[in-house]
Amino acid sequence: MVQKPIIALDFPDRVYAEQFLNQFQDEKLFVKVGMELFYKEGTSFINWLKSKGHYIFLDLKLHDIPNTVYSSMKVLAGLGVDMVNVHAAGGSKMMEYALKGLEEGTPKEMERPKLIAVTQLTSTSEEQMQREQLIDRKLEDSVIHYAKLAFKAGLDGVVCSALEAGEISDATNKSFLKVTPGIRMIGDNSHDQSRIVTPSDARKLGSNHIVVGRSITQAENPMQAYERVKHEWELN
């Protein structure tokens, strides 16, 4: 799959999203559609993105009982997106059912979307995890544990911070995807993120894909910000 930085289209509606995308003219981008935009615009916006030739990560982070996730994935499989995800905290059985739903729901002429699992959100710090999730371990231990569960369940990879990418490769295998949000250029505002890494360090640490939102979408010149991120990411 194409390794361009994945741009998080965190916009309230398609008018904002299309205005943003129009700046890139005919460039085929890798974009992420999250809950905000999908809940507002639904599948018609996904179809529009596809008609423009963009790669799509549909970031809905499913987390429910196995049967519900199975049936929902069966539906999402028909959308023709490139990547979807679940929360690993839903457990091994839920992840296996998610994969089964995707496999059964993908039309014969399409490729099954990659399925990845969120380990610990990049906004979560070790202190918060220990206090609120009552996990009395290092944050890396929890991330690696979830990555191993996702790997065993047959998933294609995980969402993690680039800080954990190397250890995940060692615990699974090199082709297991590490998709890493929490990306910031030096000096950028970290906002609500806790585990942040630059594009260049993410590459060095072993990320396969980086996800970048506000550093691009809220920049004074989003095109220029995207080119800077892409340059750093591709250079290393």
Ligand SMILES: O=c1ccn([C@@H]2O[C@H](COP(=O)(O)O)[C@@H](O)[C@H]2O)c(=O)[nH]1
């Ligand atoms: O652990 C996670 C999982 C998903 N995200 C999503 O990525 C982007 C990051 O946006 P920034 O503006 O670059 O912080 C956003 O859509 C999150 O929902 C994540 O950050 N961490």
